[in-house]
Amino acid sequence: MITIQNNDGDRKVLLLDSPFALDESPDFPEYLFDVIFIANNSPEETKTILSSINPITSTKCCYKPLFVSASLKGKMGNYNEIIDGYADDWNSMEVLTQIENIINYNTLIGLAATEDPILSSNQFFIRLTRYLISRKKTILEPKLDVSASTGYVIPVFDLFYRLGQYELSDYFVFMQSMTEKGLFRVSKFVNKIYLCPSCLHSHLLYIRTCPKCGQSSIQAEEVIHHxxxxxxxPEHTYNFGGQLRCPKCHKVLQHIGLDYDRPSIIHTCSTCGNTFIEPKSKTLCTSCKKTFDADELIPQDFNIYEITSEGKQSIISPNIGFTIYTEFYDNYIEYNRLVSRIRLLAEQKFSGNIQGDLLVGKIWILDAEGITTSIRPEVIELVCQYFPNNKVSAANNITYVGSVIRNYKSGDTEEGIINFQVMLSETIRAALPVLNPGEKICYTYMKLQGNQSTIDDFIKEMGFISPTPDDSVENNDNK
Ligand SMILES: [Zn+2]
Ligand SMILES: [Zn+2]
Ligand SMILES: [Zn+2]
Known part of the structure; x- marks a missing residue:
């Protein structure tokens, strides 16, 4: 059953009790109804209906008030986040008031009801944040959820993640970029956790392994000092028929602290027999099933975010100046991931597993006072286009390109490095139209040198621009 009826407030109510392909149906255009009422007493069926008919992803239901049966209260899990009320009487005073409040507020803030179909993660995020603004839910608080991908999740986001609306990497980029643009603000730090570098899930098993063979069947034993x-x-070498006796001088041990002590713990591997002091910590990802060293994990801050008042305005505006670079370019990655990738490549290079030079190009814009300006999506886009085979990232007001220059034939990488420089020079020239009068765009590149111990310094240096760029161009238009 699906019908449209007027309520006592003269609003048109779409009533339905079973799944229906509403967005595809020519019989129910968007302008024919103002409110959605789902009359079904099964939580599971209602969830199925809500996965397509909801005020976020359905193009026809966008931001419209939505109610479900009163009997479902407390049974809808995270779907509760997208339900405005539980009621059977759609003409009760309470329901009528709530409908008017939502519709009037949407009109007041100028939230347009017509939306295009969602084609990308970023479009989805914008739509969801618009919805949250419409419902005055501008605090985004992560909650611990044992069944959720990243452990900490914002319930309304996680609901749609499970419905396949976005990738985790897109989510982190979105949060980071909204914060950098000042549209979100971190109102409270919650926790820093470590995620799987491959799939970004948080459910990792902690394993201690033998540094020699990598197996985890290891026994800890105390060491005795006579x-x-x-x-x-190790203690077992002192055990003679239930007596502690020194294996070297054969004296019986008397009192701990007096003639012997236990200074440390030693580990023995049951697989290869190796003995060692410190086991190697590893993690096994329960999601992608890959194993990583503990220091390869990706640190990720979880925060309570607040949509700022500037954020509310720009998110609602139909031409939100949010150029959606990540949906077009596969080579854009989050800065955390670029750093862990560079670290991995550097380690590989110094241990001789890869040949060639590891380079990182940095591009930044200085204003007329010589101060770095915040990242421009247009510059990121250009860099993604000019370096389609390289990883591109942005943070610290800098846009990055990572590159490994290899030359298998002669071992000479000079030519590759020169080409990299030429491309960077071309890129900053192509970016000139993006600059305001008086602004200057610069690049420099870093080449990894030294040994294992210089990796940290190299990564630290990535965070800063160079006072002496390799090349720069200025917008001299004085309009
Ligand atoms: Zn072993
Ligand atoms: Zn002894
Ligand atoms: Zn994983």
Whole structure:
């Protein structure tokens, strides 16, 4: 059953009780109804209906008030986040008031009801944040959820993640870029956790392994130090028929602290017999099933975000100046991921597993006072276009390009490095139209040198621009 009826407030109510392909149906255009009422007493069926008919992803239902049966209260899980009320009487005073409040507020803030179909993660995020603004839910708070991809999730986001609306990497980029643009503000730090570098899930098993063979079947044992003869060996070597006796001088041990002590713990691998002091920590991702060293994990801050008043305005505006670069370019990655990738490549290079030079190009814009300006999406787009085979990222007011220059034939990488420089020079020239009068766009490139111990310094240096760029161009228009 699906019908449209007028309520006592003269609003048109779309009533339905079963799944229906509303967006595809020519019989129910968007302008024919103002409110949605789902009359079904099964939580599971109602969830199925809501996965397509909801005020966020349905083009016809955008931001419209939505009610479900009163009996479902407390049974809808995270779907509760997109339900305005639970009611059976759609003409009750309470429901009528709520409908008017939502519709009037949407009119007041100028939220247009007509929307295009969602084609990308970013379009979805904009639509969801518009919805949250419409419902005055401008605080985005992550909650712990044992069944959720990243452990901490904002329930309304996670609901749509599970419906396949976006990728986790897109989510982190969106949050970061909204914060950098000042549209979101971190109102409280919640926790820093470590995510799988491959799939960004948080459900990792912590494993301690043998540094030699990598297996985790290891036993911990105390080491005994016999003062009299200075013998130091694992406890089991002192065990003779239930007596602690020194394997070297054969004296029976008397009192701990007096003639012997237990200075440390030693581990023995049951697989290869290796003994060692410190096991190697590893993590096994329960989602993608890959194993990583503990220091390869990606640190990720979880925060309570607040949509700022500037954010509310720009998100609602139909031409939100949010150029959606990540949906077009596969080579754009989050800065955290670029850094862990560079670290990995650097380690590979120094251990001889890859040949060639590791380069990082940096592009930034200075204003007329010589101060760095915030990242422009147009510049990121250009860099993604000019370096389709490289990883591109942006943070710290800098746009980055990572590159490994290889030359298998002669081992000479000079030519590759020169080409990289030429491309960077071309890119900043192409970006000239993006600059305001008096602004200057610069680039420099870093080349990894030294050994294992210089990796950290190299990564630290990535965070800063160079006072002496390799090349720069200025917008001299004085309009
Ligand atoms: Zn072993
Ligand atoms: Zn001894
Ligand atoms: Zn994983």
């Amino acid at each position: 003062f009299r003869c200075a013998n130091v060996s």
